[in-house]
Amino acid sequence: MPERARIFTRSEAVARALAGTPALAGRVHRFGEVADLVLPPGGLFVARVPDEARQPGPGDGFAAARARFGWLDDVWPSAAWLGRLRALATSAHPLAYYHYLERGDHLYYAFGWLAGDGAELVVQQTSLVADDECTAVFRETGSTPLASASAWDAVLAHLGLASTIGFFRPEDELRESDWPPLD
Numbered sequence: 001m002p003e004r005a006r007i008f009t010r011s012e013a014v015a016r017a018l019a020g021t022p023a024l025a026g027r028v029h030r031f032g033e034v035a036d037l038v039l040p041p042g043g044l045f046v047a048r049v050p051d052e053a054r055q056p057g058p059g060d061g062f063a064a065a066r067a068r069f070g071w072l073d074d075v076w077p078s079a080a081w082l083g084r085l086r087a088l089a090t091s092a093h094p095l096a097y098y099h100y101l102e103r104g105d106h107l108y109y110a111f112g113w114l115a116g117d118g119a120e121l122v123v124q125q126t127s128l129v130a131d132d133e134c135t136a137v138f139r140e141t142g143s144t145p146l147a148s149a150s151a152w153d154a155v156l157a158h159l160g161l162a163s164t165i166g167f168f169r170p171e172d173e174l175r176e177s178d179w180p181p182l183d
Helices: 012-019 063-068 079-088 151-158
Strands: 003-009 028-031 044-049 095-103 106-116 118-125 134-139 142-146
Touching: 003 012, 012 028, 012 044, 012 079, 063 118, 063 134, 079 095, 079 106, 095 151, 106 151, 118 151
Parallel strands: none
Antiparallel strands: 003 044, 003 095, 028 044, 095 106, 106 118, 118 134, 134 142
């Protein structure tokens, strides 16, 4: 029953700043290639967020999303954590915080907090969590339902990437200890 949080960025500068954070030291990786995902020159940087760093705390905005999806408050990062990430992200160096829960091959829920020039939140909930399976995009002041996009697709689009599969393949194919290091 993995429940995981990851930070994705195309920016080496953002990745190095993440690696300098005590909670993420030794947990930032550079992927030069990933099957089914076209990566930019320089690769894709992924930080594995440890459980202790993703303890929920007082929320940072998106009250409408947190009111709509009851489970979100249980996994929502603290305002301090999101504040640090927001400070690193710019329109030229966007990042995405992606959190999901799956059991077997079944996704229960996921969200992507997308930061760059501002922030938005994409929340996906399946029928395994609630009767109303849906995906919605939230901005600080409102929301927009999405017909078919997933939180994962939104993360990729935010970073200017696309995939032919609905997950990050290294999660299933490699042990985390075998992920390539940042350097």
